[in-house]
Amino acid sequence: MRFISRTSSDGVTEQLFILGEIPGVLWTPEDAAGARPLILMGHGGGQHKKAPGIVARARRFVTEGGFAVVAVDAPNHGDRPKTEEFAEVVARLRAGMAAGEDVAPHLATMHTFLAGHAVPEWQAVLTAVQELDVVGAGPVGYFGMSMGCGLGVPFVAAEPRVRAAVLGLLGVDGLAEAAARVTVPVRFLLQWDDDKVPRAQGLALFDALGSADKTLHANPGDHGEIPEFETGSSLRFFARHLG
């Protein structure tokens, strides 16, 4: 794990790093010392580790919750090279959208394709980050919406170090089996008028989660319109389970 840069502003220290081929970013409270709960944050499709929504949420988690937060570029996203195989998957997704087909199976294919790489990558990042004094081997949470949920469900199902997760903005296609293996407390966010994920498919993914402790939060609005107050609510959810 190689650190590339370190900057601080408004009480938050941001460090860019590379682990193997994975570019990442670690946010911690400025002048933080000692171990603290860690949140892994998975970005959405076509986004990257420093997408505005990721950065804003990470900074709140750091300043209001004292968490460490890590985001990485998912395979074929952000600063990472795009493979021909991925380009073909994306082309089929776009062609399906243009033809007015049901997008869900195409999205599921893309997420399954990416998850084969993303799951072991998150595990390696987690191991490396937990060796830092400012993080340590404390409790770990995962936050991921949309594609961050599509890659997060198999990751959380596979990784016992993750103790709580905030997921959402995605349907059940391709995820039912992995969702059933998720047993940690889950907060699931659903947008009632989601233009990308049919309501019934989102409800079915919540239903499929194996966790005894899971809560659905549904709000009016489109895919990208999760209300700001849900960020504070997610923060309290993580504080309750990782604090």
Next chain:
Amino acid sequence: MRFISRTSSDGVTEQLFILGEIPGVLWTPEDAAGARPLILMGHGGGQHKKAPGIVARARRFVTEGGFAVVAVDAPNHGDRPKTEEFAEVVARLRAGMAAGEDVAPHLATMHTFLAGHAVPEWQAVLTAVQELDVVGAGPVGYFGMSMGCGLGVPFVAAEPRVRAAVLGLLGVDGLAEAAARVTVPVRFLLQWDDDKVPRAQGLALFDALGSADKTLHANPGDHGEIPEFETGSSLRFFARHLG
């Protein structure tokens, strides 16, 4: 409005009162002075103003939020006489349950029957309580699950002094028209495995609410098993909208 008793314990003052034929209870912070936000709390079917769930929630709202809280016995409930007409409605509900019929239309009939009295009663109680120095004409919220929702939806739709509501544990039968007239922020609680309210009917009531700002919280478990953390979440919801 006639006060009957006044006791205080653990920082909460409880006063029993009678307004006309309506027995009620007012909880306020011990030694409270001056106006404060008020929560009207509607109890469930077969329950009363001092049912354990009502009392526990009221005490938290008072001690953690500084609210005043009022509960009353709904018509034909608690200390109030039961009319023959109500007994017939209940008998039809019980016969329907015994026969394995869909209970929703029977519940809707009962709630519609009661709401004709309960809505003007709540309005009279609100007017009387707001004349007290310790309450005043400040912001008002309504909290009601199950029958408390069935009577609360028409009340909140009719009463402009109510500025936010926590509702839930009920389906859309008989309530669609009133729900569409609710425009204040609503938190709606749904139990994912509710043995009394089919999931689709609960989701349909949330859908029917006219409010632009409404959030569904769904948790696993039966009708009576709302997790304790939702009480704190409701408290923050009211603090955000009435504070």
